[in-house]
Amino acid sequence: xxxxxxxKKAYGKFTVLEDINLEVADGEFLAIMxxxxxxxxxxxxxLGLLDQSYTGEYLLEDKNYQxxxxxxxxxxxxxxxxxxxxxxxxxxxxxxxxxxxxxxxYSKKAQNNKQELxxxxxxxxxxxxxxxxxxxxxxxxxxxxxxxxxxxVNRPKLIxxxxxxxxLDSKTSKEIMDIFTKLNKAGTTVIMVTHxxxxxxxxxxxxxxxxxxxxxxxxSVKNHD
Amino acid sequence: MTxxxxxxxxxxxxxxxxxxxxxxxxxxxIASVICILAIGDGFAHTVTKGMGNHNTRNKVILQWEPTSDxxxxxxxxxxxASVLEKVPGVDHVKLASSIAEAGAKVSYKxxxxxxxxxxxxxxxxxxxxxxxTMTGASNGIYISEDLAHKLFKENAIxxxxxxxxxxxxxxxxxHISNMNYRPDAYVSKTIFKQLFASQISRDQAxxxxxxxxxxxxxxxxxxKRMKAMGExxxxxxxxxxxxxxxxKQFTRILNDITYFIAFIAGISLLxxxxxxxxxxxxxxxxxxxxxxxxxxxxxxSSDIRNQFLIESVVLCIIGGVIGIILGYILVSIIxxxxxxxxDITSYAIxxxxxxxxxxxxxxxxxxxxxxxxxxxxxxxxxx
Numbered sequence: 056x057x058x059x060x061x062x063k064k065a066y067g068k069f070t071v072l073e074d075i076n077l078e079v080a081d082g083e084f085l086a087i088m089x090x091x092x093x094x095x096x097x098x099x100x101x102l103g104l105l106d107q108s109y110t111g112e113y114l115l116e117d118k119n120y121q122x123x124x125x126x127x128x129x130x131x132x133x134x135x136x137x138x139x140x141x142x143x144x145x146x147x148x149x150x151x152x153x154x155x156x157x158x159x160x161y162s163k164k165a166q167n168n169k170q171e172l173x174x175x176x177x178x179x180x181x182x183x184x185x186x187x188x189x190x191x192x193x194x195x196x197x198x199x200x201x202x203x204x205x206x207x208v209n210r211p212k213l214i215x216x217x218x219x220x221x222x223l224d225s226k227t228s229k230e231i232m233d234i235f236t237k238l239n240k241a242g243t244t245v246i247m248v249t250h251x252x253x254x255x256x257x258x259x260x261x262x263x264x265x266x267x268x269x270x271x272x273x274x275s276v277k278n279h280d
Numbered sequence: 281m282t283x284x285x286x287x288x289x290x291x292x293x294x295x296x297x298x299x300x301x302x303x304x305x306x307x308x309x310i311a312s313v314i315c316i317l318a319i320g321d322g323f324a325h326t327v328t329k330g331m332g333n334h335n336t337r338n339k340v341i342l343q344w345e346p347t348s349d350x351x352x353x354x355x356x357x358x359x360x361a362s363v364l365e366k367v368p369g370v371d372h373v374k375l376a377s378s379i380a381e382a383g384a385k386v387s388y389k390x391x392x393x394x395x396x397x398x399x400x401x402x403x404x405x406x407x408x409x410x411x412x413t414m415t416g417a418s419n420g421i422y423i424s425e426d427l428a429h430k431l432f433k434e435n436a437i438x439x440x441x442x443x444x445x446x447x448x449x450x451x452x453x454x455h456i457s458n459m460n461y462r463p464d465a466y467v468s469k470t471i472f473k474q475l476f477a478s479q480i481s482r483d484q485a486x487x488x489x490x491x492x493x494x495x496x497x498x499x500x501x502x503x504k505r506m507k508a509m510g511e512x513x514x515x516x517x518x519x520x521x522x523x524x525x526x527x528k529q530f531t532r533i534l535n536d537i538t539y540f541i542a543f544i545a546g547i548s549l550l551x552x553x554x555x556x557x558x559x560x561x562x563x564x565x566x567x568x569x570x571x572x573x574x575x576x577x578x579x580x581s582s583d584i585r586n587q588f589l590i591e592s593v594v595l596c597i598i599g600g601v602i603g604i605i606l607g608y609i610l611v612s613i614i615x616x617x618x619x620x621x622x623d624i625t626s627y628a629i630x631x632x633x634x635x636x637x638x639x640x641x642x643x644x645x646x647x648x649x650x651x652x653x654x655x656x657x658x659x660x661x662x663x
Contacts, residue, residue: 105576106657126580133578142663144573147293161281162579205577 056081056244058212059101059189062111064097071097075111079246081212086258087155087248094250094267096217102246103136103215104128116212116254133162137206141218145190151177151201152186158209176204180234196227202233207243214238216247220254232257288591291563299595302559304339305552306599306639307606309631312376314607314624315614315662316538317631322622342485343378343521344512353545354512355483359607363509364485369493375482376530382476387512388431388441395427397443399472404432409437409452414468421448422466428453443467446475469473484521552599553643560592560647571651572659585652593637600636604629 062075069166071094079085100106101113104120107128112119116135119129128180159166174267177183180200190198199219206214216235217280219230228251231276236257247258255261263270342364344355356364361373381396400422404411407425414420422440428450429438436450448467456462467476489498491548499520506518564571572582579587604624611622 089517100657100660103576105660126582129575129578129580129583132576138576140660144569144660146570146573148290157574161580161583206509209578 056083056116058112058114058117059102060112060114062098062101062109062113064094064101064106064109071131071267072101072109075269076090077262077269078169079244082239082242083260084235084245084258085247086255087246087264088250088252088255088260088261089248090250091265095262095264098218098264098269099215099246099248104132105125105136112144119206129161132208133158134164135212137209137211137214139199139202139206139214139216139219141221143190143195145198145205147190147200150187150189151182151193154190154201156210158204162209164209172208173204176208179207179237180204194227196230199223199227199231200234203231203238210215211243213246215242216245218248218250220249225253228254284587284590285594286307287587288594291567291591292595295563298559298562302552303556303595303602305548305555305600306596306636307603309549309552310603311607311610312541312548312601313632314604314628315610315622315630316541318607318611318622318624319475319614319618320534320538321625321628322618322620323531325623326416326620329535338488340487340489340495340502341485341500341521342502342506343519344481344483344485344506344510344516345519346516348515354515355481356485357511359481360506360510360512361485363505364487364502365507367498369489369498370502371488371490373488374486374487376484377480377482377483382472382479384444384465384479386427386431386441386465386477388439388442391431391465393427393430395443397465397467397472397476398463399469400466401640404452404454404466406452407442407455409450409453414451415470416468417470417474418468419446419448419471420468422452422454423450424462424464425453425455427464435527444475494500501608549639552596553639556592556596556639557643557647559595560644561650563591564588564647564651565644565650568654568659568663571654572662573658574655576660585648588648589641589644592648593640596644597633598634600633603636604632607632607638 056079057077058079059075059077062072063070064072075098087095087098097106101109103116104115105123109121113121115131120131130147146157152173155176156169159169159172174183177186180203182197182200182204185193185197190201193201197224203219206216214235219235220231223231232254235245235247245258248253263272295583303370303549342356344606355377356375358375361375365371381398384395384397386393386395400414400415404422406422410421413421423431423436423441431441432439436453439450440447441450442448443465451476485499485502487502489495503518503520507513574584574587575581608624611624615622
C-alpha cells in the first residue's frame with residue numbers, strides 16, 4: 056500500500072521526524088502509538104498527503120506525490136483516502152446527510168448514485184433514521200460514526216484515523232473500533248494513531264513513535280530510553 | 281455549481297443581520313442606478329416622442345431674431361414667404377410664431393394691467409364660471425386667478441373689462457399651477473384672429489420640403505435669400521432653427537445630474553464593495569475548520585476559491601435584487617412629481633445585476649484567494 060523511506064521533517068532547527076522507515080501492506084490494520092508531541096500526527100499528515108514539506112521518500116501505491124499539483128493531490132485525497140479525526144470535525148450547521156455528502160461534492164466518481172452511496176454508509180455505521188439530525192443532536196459516539204461514514208463514502212483504499220476514540224468513553228470506543236475492524240476485514244487498509252494500548256490491540260500490528268523516531272516494538276522504545 | 285450556490289445561500293442565511301448590513305451599500309447603490317437610468321430613459325423617451333410630434337422630418341424651420349431687445353416686432357412677411365417658396369426643394373411655406381400669445385393692456389375702472397392673451401383652448405379647468413367654446417365674434421373672456429385678483433376685489437364673473445379698448449365680459453376664472461404655463465387671458469378664436477393675431481410677430485417660417493430635397497441645402501439657400509431680400513433684414517437676423525437645440529440643452533443638464541448621481545452611486549458601490557470584502561474576510565477566518573475539512577476530503581484550492589467567490593457574488597446579487605425592488609418603489613414615487621414618466625427598462629435591470637456581480641467578483645476575490653491558499657495542516661488544527 057505504502058512505503059516510507061528515510062523521511063525526515065523539521066521546523067527550522069527543531070526536528071519532528073527523523074529517519075522514518077515504514078511499510079504498510081494492502082489490507083493491513085496498523086496502529087501507531089506514542090505520547091503527545093512524539094510526532095505521530097505529523098507522520099499521518101504526511102501519509103495522508105496533507106503535508107508535503109518533508110525530505111526522504113514516500114510512495115503511496117508505488118507513486119511519489121511530493122511534486123504533483125494541488126489539484127492532483129486533492130483528487131487522490133478525495134478518491135483514495137478517508138480521514139477520521141479525534142474531534143470528529145463535522146460541520147455543525149450541516150446535518151448528518153450533508154456532512155457525509157462532502158467528499159462526493161468534489162469527486163467525479165459518484166455523481167449519479169450519491170443518495171444510494173450515502174444511504175449505504177449510513178446503514179454501515181448504524182445511523183439510519185438520523186440523516187436529518189445536526190451533529191449537536193448526536194452523542195460523541197454517533198458523531199464519530201458520521202465522521203467514519205464521511206471517510207468511507209467514496210470507498211477509499213486507505214483510512215487514516217487520528218485518535219478516533221480519543222474523545223469517547225470505553226464502551227463507545229469499542230463500538231467504533233468494531234466498525235474499523237469490519238471495514239478492514241472488508242479489505243480497506245487502516246492506519247490509526249492512538250495512545251491507548253487497549254484500542255491499539257484491534258490492529259494487526261503496532262509501531263511506536265517517540266521523539267520523532269519510529270520503533271517496531273515496545274522493547275526497542277525502552278532500549279532507546 | 282448548484283452545490284456551491286446552495287452552500288452559499290446556507291452560509292449567508294446563517295449570518296442574516298451581518299450580511300444584510302453589508303448588502304445595504306449595494307442596495308442603495310443599485311437603487312440609485314435604477315433611479316438614474318429610469319429618469320434618463322424616461323426623459324429620452326419623452327423627448328424622442330415629442331420630436332415625433334414636431335415632425336421635423338419634412339420641414340426646415342427658419343427663425344428670425346431681432347437684433348435689439350426693444351424691437352420685437354417683425355419677422356417674416358407674406359412677401360418673404362413667396363421668396364422662400366421659390367427656393368429649390370421647397371414645396372410650400374407656412375409662417376408661424378414661436379410665441380403664441382399677444383400682448384395687451386387690460387383695464388377695469390381705474391386699474392390696469394399688461395397681460396399675455398391667446399385664443400381659448402379646447403379644454404380648460406375653471407375655478408369659477410362654466411367653460412364652453414365661444415363661437416363667432418363672442419366677447420367673452422376667461423381670465424386667470426391672478427389677473428382677477430389684480431382687477432377685482434370680489435366676484436369677477438360677468439364684469440366688463442376693456443382689452444386694448446374692446447369690451448369683454450368675464451366668463452370664468454382659471455388657476456395657473458406652477459407646473460403649467462398659461463397666458464393671463466383667453467378669448468374666442470375668431471376675436472383673437474381679428475384683433476390680436478396681427479400683433480404676434482411671425483418669427484418663424486416653416487419650409488415644407490419636397491421628399492427628395494436636401495434639407496441642409498434648402499436651409500442654407502433660404503437663409504442666404506432672406507439675408508439679401510428679407511423685409512426685416514435690417515432689424516433682425518435669419519437662421520435655421522434647430523428644434524433639437526432646446527432638448528439638447530435639457531439633456532445636457534440632465535446628463536450633469538446623471539453624472540452626479542452616478543458618482544454617488546459609484547462611491548456607494550465602492551464602499552459596499554469594501555464592506556463585502558470585509559465580511560468575506562470575516563467569513564473566511566471563521567470557517568477555517570470547514571475549509572480544512574473540505575480540502576481533506578477532496579476540494580481543490582480552486583474549489584475553495586470558487587465557493588467563497590460564489591458566496592460573495594450571491595450576497596451582492598441578493599443586494600442587487602433588493603436594490604432593484606427599492607429602485608422600482610422609488611421610481612414610482614418620483615413619477616408622481618415628474619412632468620414625464622420615468623421607466624425602468626430591462627437594460628437597467630441587466631446593468632444592475634451585472635454591476636452587482638462585478639462588485640461581488642472584484643471585492644470577493646482577495647478574501648477567496650486567501651481561503652484557497654491557506655496551509656492545509658494549519659486549517660485542520662482549527663476547532
